[in-house]
Amino acid sequence: MEAVSSRTITVEVNGVQYEREVEARRLLIHFIRDDLNLTGSHIGCDTGNCGACSVLIDGVLVKSCMMLAVQADGAKIETVEGLASDGELNGLQQAFSDHHALQCGYCTPGMLMSATALLRENASPSEEEIRKGIQGNICRCTGYVNIVEAIKAAAQ
Amino acid sequence: MTETTVTPERPLVVEEGESKAGFIGQNIPRKEDKRLVQGEGVFFDDVKRHEMGFVHFVRSPYAHARIKSVDVSKALELDGVYGTLTGDEVAILTDPFFELSTPPGANIKDYALAAGRVRHVGDPVAAVVARTRELARDATELVEVDYEPLPHVLDGEESLKDEVVLHEEAGSNTVWSGVFDWGDFDAAVEDADHVVRIERLHFDRFSSTPLECSGCLVEFNRGTGQWTIHGTHQMPGVGAIWMAPALRVGIDKLRFISQDIGGGFGNKITLHPQYTACCLLARKLNRPVQWTEWRTDQHTANTHGNERTFLDVTVPVKADGTMLGFSVRAIDDCGAFPRYEPLGCIIWAQVTPGCYRWRNVRVDFTQVCTNKSPVAPNRGYSRMQHLWLTERIVDIVAGELGLDPIEVRKKNYVKHEEFPYETPNGCVYDSGDYARCLDIALELIGYDSLEEKRQDAESRGKVFGIGIGSTLDSGTNNFGQSMILNPELQFSGNNEVATAKLDIFGEVVVTLGTVPQGQGHETTTAQVVADILGCTPDEINVRAGHDTYWNSNAGLSGTYASQFAVTGLGAVKGAADKLADEMKQLAAAVFGCGPDDIELVASQARIKGNPEAALPFMALGAILNANNAGLPPELDVTLNVRYVFRPQFEKPDLERKFGNLTLTYATQIHACAVEIDPETGVYEIVDYAAVDDCGNRIHPQIVEGQVHGATAQALGAATHEIFTYDEEGNLLTPNFYDYHVPHALDMPPMKTGYIESTSPFTPLGAKGMGEGGGAGIHAVCAALQNALGKKGEGPIVWRSCNPYEGVWDLLQKPEETRKLVSVETR
């Protein structure tokens, strides 16, 4: 098929189907935040370094600022808004609060998605594995100390 | 790279005061967390309006150039573009923002967009508004700006020569200069056994780069002329003081709203130029406009921390290691526009002696403009730079005289029994025990097994070093210090506001004047109010964020300068006390007894000794709000109170530049262990301890979180974070691709300890804390110096930022830095 400058895509985000026409140049993070109004995922940089935009695409942890929305056509996307079930926090979210693993909360959505991906793959990670798992998520408030503690606690 | 298998121990509890009843001092769950962990916070970029336009700025590629013409015609022709704004329009429609300094700084003209001349790469020249973010960016490429490049200056000392003048209307690059002279420095030099001289030290330019960049959504109401700004401004009180006169409107026309902010660290205080441009666009286009700043814009044009060079440092020292004082010439580089400056020229004087008892200090201070991004009060503002100077002096003096830097600290620290301690320029350190904190830090880092650690490192071909960083968080400014800079300024004291009400269904609602960006204000406020009203924090509804329309802010409201625990909670305590008193008066009127017979316990107002006679909060609220017939006429009770907290300050003596400039002084003593690979200069922080003393801790977890965060930012600034410019004036670290902030794997194992020296000057005995005074930078520099130098030999660590090549140069050419230091022994 020929190259096009915009296209209708179908995505499932946190279990809900969406069909939208979107410009080829539209980044996936802008599509999630501006077009679908799911503003939980955030933008903290413009070079793919900070991880605040991390989401799961078909179970794989990615930075949604380095993907075009059209690339996600047909995918199942999980964002932070899908972690809790109608207001009931899951274990990881509760551990983040219990251990004061967030202050401003701006990196937290991306951090939770990275931790979710890590724990699905490795049920009891060591401290080094936890730090390696969130290496792609910059936090400027916490120095990562309590984030590592929270993930360790959620793993038990 | 050692595997970080050491898990940070739980904080070493040293002084477990009697466990206070009530919620203050407990780690209650944070009220902010529930929404934030579900991605349901509301940050400025989450706010949307129908038909809003997206703003994108056209920015200068030149460090210094005259603007000959700006042609927006092609941009306007692009389908989907709503409109534009240029510097000429701004110069017509607004007045320049008022300057804090005296001439020549006072004559600088600072507009929302560059008018006539651009002064740094990234300086906004014009703005375009369009239907989508992408279209706005496309349109900026169609705006044709004809620049006439001018010579530029990027170095502070060079700029002082005024060969290249940035602001013609000021006629000089000097923003402010003055000499501070306390005690008798010359006599001290006479009396000294040694005089140590340090030719040059340099505090590098960096910033705490909050993860959320700045931005706003601005709506204009044509009927009332009212602007509503959903944004990230940390000090709306001062922001409005800048913006209203520039826009030629009353201050009430500017309504600031924010709920959640993704970190600020002082970099969201000087947003008035960009916000004013957005206000003009919202009015001009009669549509809401939304500006989102991207990371590269934030680094190249928003704000940096102050860069400061220290020259000709002279330190008279007695034979026994007692330091008598110091003199220094300081040159502070504030970038292209002063804005919040020159406040930085006096703020350091809050901690003139640092943690030490020397009495004779002379500082010749000059602040200068350069063709670089403007500065803002970045975390540790101005005190960090000065405290780094005092700590470098202590380490270099100890090194040159062959003394143990730890013993020299203990000998010269202000003693525990000397508090409250008046500094040479009249500030009063409220309480503390620096030596004790140092001992705890040494214990946490296993100082007694120093030699084994050194040998173990050497066996792996590494050079080991341990360093101390002692620092202060001076909190709650007396803005009267600004008068020392410019006697005509009408700022002094400080204030913060809170309101509290009991409404019809008995719910307690509190509003603040502060602008939290992660410090947990809703939680600590609920703790204070719950303890006063005798209920639980869950029953206290603290409205999230800030809104001018709550009418709970004052001129100096905001969240900055480590002061919430004092000013914010001081206002909250005042409001809660007033509300409690009114609740007792109402209950007394209902029960027919005196207010003193009433106590507030278990969410009820009841008669002491007769618990059955109790009115639940709901009853009190209902009676006053909807069922008040029969209440005594003289009962003046509203259950809706507003309180303004004002710390007790005097205006300083402008002649002697003398007076109490800050209310409280929290202490942090850090110890850092490094291992250097001598073949490459690469080094790793292998162990770290931070001991904190900020008086009574309201929420220990939140205090520790601030210590962790401040340390991480300081370690970033000490190792890789630096804003370096090439000779064209291009910033070489314009985003996170080259500006390397610490990631999870970069952080060392961190151990924390604390003591609580109650403050005698604050309502809750707490001290403001959180900026951290750059303790991590001092500790890393000290550790590198300890590893590299031996008595009177080896290199001198003279810069605050030491990347691998910096350490490599120190190793390769020790004589280049050694010659910066000389010792005259009598």
Place this chain on the structure above:
Amino acid sequence: MKVTGERQFEAPRATVWEVLNDPAQMAKTMPGVESFDIQDDRHWRAHVKIPLGLGGLRMSIDFEKMEEREPEFAKLHAKGNGVGAVLNMDTSFHLSEEGGGTKMNWEADVHLLGPVASMGQRVLQPIVNQQVAQVLGALDKQVQEAKAPGADAPTTSAQGS
């Protein structure tokens, strides 16, 4: 950033001088030239898309001849405007007859401004070297063509992408 070099041409100095001073022929030596208009013999503008492997960098460059001493020396100033990049370049060359051909000593002082400059600081030097090598290669062809007019000039293969 200063770049200098030397190049030997198997052609008489007059021919080399003629090529160097004919904007139309010089245009063919520049990588990714899309269009070219000559205002007068001292000013001309080129629209180029510099091939950068990951997609071109579009720029319009205004050339101005600053100095000229036929047939041995000329100095040019070039000012390029592109997205996220402003180029200021001063370039000059000396021609001297040597060994039956012509030796050209050239130098260029390249100033690049804007985000492309800071983002690309590690790759700027190698990219400039690559572009210079291509220009000199193309210049060699032009000179050979000019030397033997009418000879069926080899079709210049597409330079880079």
Place this chain on the structure above:
Amino acid sequence: MLLREVEYARPASVQEALRLLGSHEGARALAGGQTLINVMKARAASPDVLVDLADIGELRGIELASDGTVTIGAMTTYTDIVDSAEARARPILGEVCKQIADVQVRNRGTVGGNVCSNDPTNHLPPLLVAVGATMTILGQGGERSVPASEFFLGVYMTAAGPGELLTKISVPPGKGDGFASVPIGRDGTCIVNVAASLDSGAPTLAIGCVDAVPVVLTPDSAAEETVRAAVRGANLDPPSDVHASADYRRHLAEVLALRAVAQAAGRT
């Protein structure tokens, strides 16, 4: 953060991809996007057409031949290599891929994207040269093989020209390999990196970050003095940037060459 207009296609086959790439001068292949999308965000360079290779199954996967040769499809991600049993036939591959950036980038970033973008600081160009890999390029005129040492031509320029695709990379078996680098912070961008292999006969060294392409050295022995002389003999002229001067990079190249060779020697 805001790209210029671009056209996008997602072909199902290599042939279809080649046709699309050949049909437009400004067409570029989009693999993992971990470099190209960032370059487009900065508008430092803007392709007109993106040909997304995600749906072309045959370009992804790792096979281990009986003679121990590991063949990696160009669209194979770093995570695929780190997790792959077949790739363990040449352990250095997984070990180095694991140091690249972070989990998110490794989950999408591809081997083909890494070598075709050929950013001077990338890990794989020097590594694949040192281990003696061979690249297979498919163009309109059919398939050809190019040794890694001849694949890298300039910054962002490789033997895979416009309208062509790198389809796979074959790595001969071996154990005696080493990789040493100085990254900015842990797992950060490399200031200098050096790959070494003692398996393909004489020692082969490839130094990254010091030129547009990896600098290849073949000292006649792994002895320290020989290796040091080889690096000095190369009289490297590295770029300088905010993280390191040319002199510092030149010095690191020497130290890291010795360490990479020592690591390789310890594993033969």
